[in-house]
Amino acid sequence: MAHLLPLRVFLSSQTQETPSKPLKLSKRSNNHKTSISTAKKGLLSPSHKMHKLNLEVSPHRAVSAVRLMRIEFGGAFADLLNEKGKGSGDNEMGYVERTLGFRTRDLDDRDLRLVTDIVGGTIRWRRYLDHLIGSLCHDESMFRSMEPLLLQILRIGFYEIVKLNMPPYAVVDENVKLAKVALRPGAGNMVNGILRKLVLVKENNSLALPKLEGDSRTQARALATLYSHPVWMVRRWTKYLGQEEAIQLMMWNNSDPSFSLRANAAKGITRDDLVMQLNSLKVPHEVSLHLDDFFRVKIGLQNVIRAGWLKEGLCSVQDESAGLVVSVVDPQPGEDIIDCCAAPGGKTLYMASRLRGKGKVHAIDINKGRLRILKETAKLQKVDGVVDTIHADLRTFAENSPMKSGKVLLDAPCSGLGVLSKRADLRWNRRLEDMKQLKNLQDELLDAASTFVSSGGVLIYSTCSIDPEENEDRVEAFLVRHPEFRIDPVNRYVPSDFVTKQGFYFSDPVKHSLDGAFAARLVRTL
Numbered sequence: 001m002a003h004l005l006p007l008r009v010f011l012s013s014q015t016q017e018t019p020s021k022p023l024k025l026s027k028r029s030n031n032h033k034t035s036i037s038t039a040k041k042g043l044l045s046p047s048h049k050m051h052k053l054n055l056e057v058s059p060h061r062a063v064s065a066v067r068l069m070r071i072e073f074g075g076a077f078a079d080l081l082n083e084k085g086k087g088s089g090d091n092e093m094g095y096v097e098r099t100l101g102f103r104t105r106d107l108d109d110r111d112l113r114l115v116t117d118i119v120g121g122t123i124r125w126r127r128y129l130d131h132l133i134g135s136l137c138h139d140e141s142m143f144r145s146m147e148p149l150l151l152q153i154l155r156i157g158f159y160e161i162v163k164l165n166m167p168p169y170a171v172v173d174e175n176v177k178l179a180k181v182a183l184r185p186g187a188g189n190m191v192n193g194i195l196r197k198l199v200l201v202k203e204n205n206s207l208a209l210p211k212l213e214g215d216s217r218t219q220a221r222a223l224a225t226l227y228s229h230p231v232w233m234v235r236r237w238t239k240y241l242g243q244e245e246a247i248q249l250m251m252w253n254n255s256d257p258s259f260s261l262r263a264n265a266a267k268g269i270t271r272d273d274l275v276m277q278l279n280s281l282k283v284p285h286e287v288s289l290h291l292d293d294f295f296r297v298k299i300g301l302q303n304v305i306r307a308g309w310l311k312e313g314l315c316s317v318q319d320e321s322a323g324l325v326v327s328v329v330d331p332q333p334g335e336d337i338i339d340c341c342a343a344p345g346g347k348t349l350y351m352a353s354r355l356r357g358k359g360k361v362h363a364i365d366i367n368k369g370r371l372r373i374l375k376e377t378a379k380l381q382k383v384d385g386v387v388d389t390i391h392a393d394l395r396t397f398a399e400n401s402p403m404k405s406g407k408v409l410l411d412a413p414c415s416g417l418g419v420l421s422k423r424a425d426l427r428w429n430r431r432l433e434d435m436k437q438l439k440n441l442q443d444e445l446l447d448a449a450s451t452f453v454s455s456g457g458v459l460i461y462s463t464c465s466i467d468p469e470e471n472e473d474r475v476e477a478f479l480v481r482h483p484e485f486r487i488d489p490v491n492r493y494v495p496s497d498f499v500t501k502q503g504f505y506f507s508d509p510v511k512h513s514l515d516g517a518f519a520a521r522l523v524r525t526l
């Protein structure tokens with residue numbers, strides 16, 4: 001699995017992460033029998049003996065329910081790449097067994113795809129689904145006190161019926177079965193009652209959804225439910241983008257993501273080589289219009305993983321929006337580049353491959369674990385000769401280091417508001433208060449990174465956020481603190497469609513159908 005680790009980290013790395021929490025239960029579950037922690041402690045009832053193989057419960061629903069529990073209570077990340085290929089899901093099945101008290105047959109390819117769709121969709125639509133579930137409960141307290149596993153099973157059923165339009169009575173039967181076996185017969189009856197009510201209101205076109213009316217606060221709350229985002233995000237985007245564009249953005253965030261891959265030139269691989277292979281694997285793909293080494297895969301990424309391309313370092317998962325940040329840096333063979341917040345190395349490795357074996361990328365990061373992944377991946381991708389790693393807090397390191405370079409990249413920790421389509425759970429983990437902390441950190445890191453830039457050299461500041469306060473506003477504040485820098489417009493480096501009026505690079509999810517990203521080139525004049 002080591003080769004696949006970078007995939008998971010790729011998704012979680014683009015943002016400032018909340019560290020993975022130990023498993024703990026919410027208030028909801030304190031009084032109930034089946035939960036992650038009780039299952040872990042083996043406090044299951046006699047009817048839930050370990051090692052029991054259940055062939056009646058649909059495996060993808062059982063696995064989805066447990067994954068959803070882990071994501072909500074265990075701090076696991078929603079892994080939309082579904083990195084567990086065939087035959088490698090033993091750990092996960094162990095988890096299923098400990099949580100539910102039984103195991104199912106192993107997942108086949110179709111099950112794996114269903115798990116990915118159901119888990120991603122159920123997380124994205126959580127607020128919307130909970131609203132509907134609440135509307136069909138007897139009262140508020142019934143919903144509020146619902147045990148976690150029961151709630152996850154209901155969310156899955158609601159998502160399948162309302163958003164996937166699956167045959168409703170089959171969905172009811174399957175989820176009832178799961179609730180009965182994983183919890184108790186009474187839980188199955190409850191799932192049956194609520195899901196059947198849902199089928200009726202859906203058939204009568206009378207889902208209890210809020211109307212878009214009233215003052216701006218009421219409308220923001222309605223939109224937050226209808227498009228399943230936190231209210232504070234809706235308010236922020238309505239302010240910056242207007243209501244129509246905010247809705248489009250939320251629709252993008254709720255759509256199934258496609259993944260881009262970069263052919264690794266450092267291993268002598270071209271995109272054409274991989275495209276030929278994709279054709280023979282019958283994986284639908286599109287080549288990037290903006291970057292020579294990139295191509296996009298909407299479905300069939302599992303085939304690519306299974307073909308071993310990532311494991312062998314032939315290509316890596318990287319969004320074109322991140323690739324275009326590297327184009328803004330414009331690495332040239334022979335250059336020395338300082339990458340200030342480098343791990344797990346998406347941009348470092350692409351920059352390194354563009355050095356064609358000549359020059360160096362000095363990769364600094366505060367996170368030792370991620371830096372280790374960067375190092376391993378550099379070896380795998382055969383660019384380790386042009387990458388060195390420095391484990392440090394940029395702020396203290398910059399105070400004591402004489403390092404200077406003509407090119408310095410600061411890919412700053414950020415909210416990740418540009419990558420919500422790929423990071424399904426991120427919207428629920430971010431808080432408005434995080435934004436202030438992040439802005440302070442970004443300012444401090446910008447000041448530190450600027451000390452490395454030699455006279456006439458360039459500092460590239462980038463984020464995977466679409467929020468002006470993390471992007472344009474940070475640059476503006478930096479230029480006030482550092483009048484020795486000026487903006488160098490990015491027109492020469494990326495297609496004009498991505499260049500803002502102020503000369504920055506901006507990838508807009510709604511406009512470009514890519515992740516959101518931002519970059520500014522700042523030249524030191526003295």
Ligand SMILES: C[S@@+](CC[C@H](N)C(=O)[O-])C[C@H]1O[C@@H](n2cnc3c(N)ncnc32)[C@H](O)[C@@H]1O
Nearest residue numbers: 014341342343344345346347366367393394411
């Ligand atoms: C957005 S991620 C970088 C992603 C990376 N450039 C890539 O393309 O894969 C931000 C990184 O900043 C690092 N970081 C946060 N605070 C830091 C600090 N004070 N000094 C150095 N690195 C820091 C985090 O550990 C994280 O790896």
